[in-house]
Amino acid sequence: MRQSVKLKIAGIIILIRGETKEFEIPISKGNPEYFRFSNFIYKGQDRPQIMIDVRVVARLPATNAGSDIFISNHFDNNEEHWRIKKSRRTFIYRSLLKDAQTMAFIRNRFSDVRVYLLPWQNKDRIRGIQDITFNLLEIILINHMAARSLGIFVHAAGIQDLFKCAVLFCARSGGGKSTIARIWSRNSDAAILNDDRVILRREAKGYSIHSSPWTGEFYKYLME
Numbered sequence: 001m002r003q004s005v006k007l008k009i010a011g012i013i014i015l016i017r018g019e020t021k022e023f024e025i026p027i028s029k030g031n032p033e034y035f036r037f038s039n040f041i042y043k044g045q046d047r048p049q050i051m052i053d054v055r056v057v058a059r060l061p062a063t064n065a066g067s068d069i070f071i072s073n074h075f076d077n078n079e080e081h082w083r084i085k086k087s088r089r090t091f092i093y094r095s096l097l098k099d100a101q102t103m104a105f106i107r108n109r110f111s112d113v114r115v116y117l118l119p120w121q122n123k124d125r126i127r128g129i130q131d132i133t134f135n136l137l138e139i140i141l142i143n144h145m146a147a148r149s150l151g152i153f154v155h156a157a158g159i160q161d162l163f164k165c166a167v168l169f170c171a172r173s174g175g176g177k178s179t180i181a182r183i184w185s186r187n188s189d190a191a192i193l194n195d196d197r198v199i200l201r202r203e204a205k206g207y208s209i210h211s212s213p214w215t216g217e218f219y220k221y222l223m224e
Contacts, residue, residue: 008042010199010210015048022056024128110144151201158193178218
């Protein structure tokens with residue numbers, strides 16, 4: 001049986017589908033990842049702009065096609081985190097980190113995605129939505145918006161005051177974004193949109209900022 005969930009992030013509707021016995025969608029409050037996605041679950045009837053099909057397989061597809069266009073190394077140990085290749089009109093995402101082995105074929109300007117995951121070595125666990133949201137879903141959304149001039153991700157804390165005005169506090173990692181969010185949360189009635197990754201979109205009468213599931217150290221606001 002296939003199951004699915006729709007997320008709505010910064011106005012972009014994303015449909016994620018997978019086999020029930022292989023891939024768990026966290027839609028219940030008992031799931032530890034629920035708080036991260038609950039504010040973004042979409043139950044409307046509008047068609048999704050991004051379609052993601054997830055399969056858990058015994059072996060990742062073999063392909064040497066394409067050329068590398070981006071390689072990400074982890075800042076802690078410089079180990080390769082993931083890479084993206086391009087072959088004609090298809091982008092190929094691949095991560096070989098332990099317990100995160102993933103391959104995805106991304107087409108139609110980052111709107112049609114087929115993801116392949118290896119199963120957990122621990123047979124008591126199954127794959128879940130968290131296995132594609134870090135970092136694959138973020139990469140898909142960033143590029144989907146960029147290809148259509150819909151918006152950009154900003155490394156910042158986003159605060160909305162009582163007058164509905166939004167403020168961004170931009171900084172590099174360790175620069176105090178989560179601390180700023182804590183201070184505003186503790187000492188004001190302002191709404192904390194996000195303490196790490198905010199989406200900025202241009203509207204007819206200015207700009208708007210939106211939260212995302214990708215947070216820093218302070219994520220209490222997601223559970224309220």
